[in-house]
Amino acid sequence: MTDLLIDKLPKAELHLHIEGTLEPEMMLALAKRNNVTLPYDTVEEIRAAYDFDGLQDFLDLYYAGMSVLIEERDFHDLTWAYLEKMANQGVTHVEIFFDPQGHTDRGVAFETALGGIVTALEQGQREFGITSRLIMCFLRHLPEEQAFDALHSACRHKEHIHAVGLDSGEAGNPPENFVRVYAAARAEGFLAVAHAGEEGPAQYVTDALDILCVSRVDHGNHALDDPALVARLARQKTPLTMCPLSNLRLRGIATMEDHPLKRAMDAGLLVTVNSDDPSYFGGYINDNYRAVKDALSLSPDDIVTLAKNSFAASFLPDKEKQAGIDAVARHADGFARDAD
Ligand code: ADE
Numbered sequence: 001m002t003d004l005l006i007d008k009l010p011k012a013e014l015h016l017h018i019e020g021t022l023e024p025e026m027m028l029a030l031a032k033r034n035n036v037t038l039p040y041d042t043v044e045e046i047r048a049a050y051d052f053d054g055l056q057d058f059l060d061l062y063y064a065g066m067s068v069l070i071e072e073r074d075f076h077d078l079t080w081a082y083l084e085k086m087a088n089q090g091v092t093h094v095e096i097f098f099d100p101q102g103h104t105d106r107g108v109a110f111e112t113a114l115g116g117i118v119t120a121l122e123q124g125q126r127e128f129g130i131t132s133r134l135i136m137c138f139l140r141h142l143p144e145e146q147a148f149d150a151l152h153s154a155c156r157h158k159e160h161i162h163a164v165g166l167d168s169g170e171a172g173n174p175p176e177n178f179v180r181v182y183a184a185a186r187a188e189g190f191l192a193v194a195h196a197g198e199e200g201p202a203q204y205v206t207d208a209l210d211i212l213c214v215s216r217v218d219h220g221n222h223a224l225d226d227p228a229l230v231a232r233l234a235r236q237k238t239p240l241t242m243c244p245l246s247n248l249r250l251r252g253i254a255t256m257e258d259h260p261l262k263r264a265m266d267a268g269l270l271v272t273v274n275s276d277d278p279s280y281f282g283g284y285i286n287d288n289y290r291a292v293k294d295a296l297s298l299s300p301d302d303i304v305t306l307a308k309n310s311f312a313a314s315f316l317p318d319k320e321k322q323a324g325i326d327a328v329a330r331h332a333d334g335f336a337r338d339a340d
């Protein structure tokens, strides 16, 4: 029953790497279109490689997969395929990451990637009414100097890029390495988010708040290890964009029953459910809602709270946030009436 509620419940997705939506079928098709040689010949071979023993193991494949994205239309097709799926999952707003350094490092221009993503997002608004924000991530395994190059490019496209983020391998790449580029980005008017506490310790979450001045934490699972930090996140209403299937597939948790999402909700945190890299982790946003619903015995009210949180935690203006929250409430009421 609750699965049916999840299906069309209005929701926002706030933690999604567009490059992580590259399905094996599209990877093979783009490899052919662009004359790129891959170490795989079939969809089955690609899927068989998606057996990760941790974040770095995944990232190696994720960056290799990007090699098929060359032309602007590749980025458009990738983003469009994602939006078509979201239109069928109740998603009315998306805030998506892209990794420009993953493209510029292999000779694909910043504007090529950005242009394809933006034209698809604009088409998504026209055809599906899906609103969007774009977040440019710095790759934390690379030097801060290179993050500055990405920031300088982003400054030429402020009308399309809303915030900066920090992703890639967390262990050994602490927030403090990016203090200067975050300060510069905020001074340029970008909002800030960062992956923290995915594999790294609670201290990285504290540092993301204190020294990168993020307004939202991506993942944040290990924040739960520090009771004082949990109290602070609850007090400040700092959102966490959690990604359950990602955590399971990257072995951050042994089973979904171990996921900290319900504990975080019970502690009063503004928790949201997202898919991270759905093609690689076996499910899009509604699969993530269903996975935590089943494993953590979430009630219909919990599901409604998570969907409302997704709008409350978004970068939408207050009026649009409230419209999203009201749409969730209306849908939930209608669903309850039909069930009687
Ligand atoms: N890049 C894409 N997915 C990521 C994740 N889950 N963590 C860090 N960097 C990423």
Ligand code: ZN
Pocket (backbone or CB within 6 Å): 015, 016, 017, 167, 195, 218, 276
């Ligand atoms: Zn992520």
